[in-house]
Amino acid sequence: MTETDRTDRVVTPYEGAAARAWDDAAPIAAPLCVHETRVRPEWLDYNGHMSESCYLLVFGDDSDAFFRYIGIDEAYRAAGHSLYTVETHIFNRREAAADDPLRLTLHLLDHDPKRLHVFHAMHNAETGALLATAEQMLLHVATGSGRTAPMPEPLQRRLAAIRAAHAALSVPDEVGHVIGIPRRAS
Template sequence: MLIGHPFNPVYLLPLVEIVAGEQTSTAAMDAATAHYDDLVMYPLVVRNEIEGYLSDRLQEALWREVLHLVNDGVATTRELDDAVNYGPGLRWAGMGTNLTFHLAGGEQGMRHMLRQFGPALKLPWTKLEAPELTDDLIEAMADGCEEQAEGRSIAELARLRDDYVIGVMRSLRPLNLGAGRLIAEREARIHEAGSTPPWTKGDVVAAPLALYETVVEPDWVDYNGHMSEWAFLTAFGWASDKLFRYIGIDEDYRAAGHTFFTVETHLNYAQEASLGAPFRVTTRVLGVDAKRLHLFHAMYRVDEGGVTGELLCTTEQMLLHVDTDAGSTAPMLDGPAAALAAIADAHADLPVPPQVGRVMQIPG
């Protein structure tokens, strides 16, 4: 027997607790862990079978205390949620309870924390045994939650929850904390799966290049259900990353102090894109010299059968090659320079897109 216990909403939250039976093999546990890892979930192995799993046990301890505080007339449901939302909840998303208290212990960490504040744990502050669920308590809880909902339906609250969960996860991504680390891993897997081998001398260059294809991600969608303005630029950024890797600009190149910085961007929005909609980005090199790269990305919907559909958005960009150690522009190294020269030559006879060089103005 093997149990995979997810966390609601399962389509967003990555946690899945894996519990083995007495006769479950290590191989079966490893296979389950690998399966959930492939789904970019977070498989947490519960080493001992217990009632309630780990996450539910922690939730229920807090939940029982909430019931007592409401039952005793100490606080309302809103006040108790505010006590979490504006305080510890913000810390828990990235560090959890234990690392938070380790931090609170100062330079000596958890040891000092427990030695100084541990005796207070003997005080009867919390009541882990739930109170009697009387009709009055049930009504107080329900009335409080309905007041907090402010007329919003369960479906509306679920959408709000999904939006802020995504926002929190995205905010943790640059810091490589908690669920944010999984978002970074998922993005890396997507790009690795569709990677094109780096250009080598003599390769035939596609005109235009088509290096990036994906779908509209859940966190790219705004409250209108469409891809947000900033998300189009994010997608174009990934398309540029694909181009960089194609010409030989990778982690080693950047670690050596060489990279491109974008200095100017023009975006043109043509059509909306909805959640899950597949799209591909074509890339053209309009011009290149020793330090500058002028490129053009066009995003197209992908129709049934993989056929390129209608235009969604375009961007024209100017980038400068820089020496990050010196903090100034610098010529490209030979490899990327040769690759870009070959691409520019292959793209030279393509018609100039109508969006190139456009000026924003109100006629008249």
């Protein structure tokens, strides 16, 4: 049994799917919409809403779909590289219930040879209501050493094209938000 055949771990909906072939001439949506799903009954908590951990699960699936979009798949990982999430900030805006259709968008805020700064937005696909957002910092890693490593030039070119297409998007209000309890001066 290979690691990909194991069933005792989290498996994303895109696992085993090959990366999408990149077309330099194809238009790039701003923001990208590469993942849609429905709220599964096992994602519900004791309040009957999607559990907070499942929001992160769905945002992770959106990242995985984005990886396939830019050229990262199992073959890429087998060659010794991957993207790791190092920080995530989630804003929960509205509740999601069983079988609600979810549409996710991804805005590439910035990148350099070793890092991606992305912003996900989760909407109800029928009503358009914003349900949650997630801001993430991802690192490109050489998996053998566990250390950051520059992405190959083709990935960097693809990210530059996406970033150029997303440059006209405004930076969402949630980006860079710091958690804290505001105190008034006495």
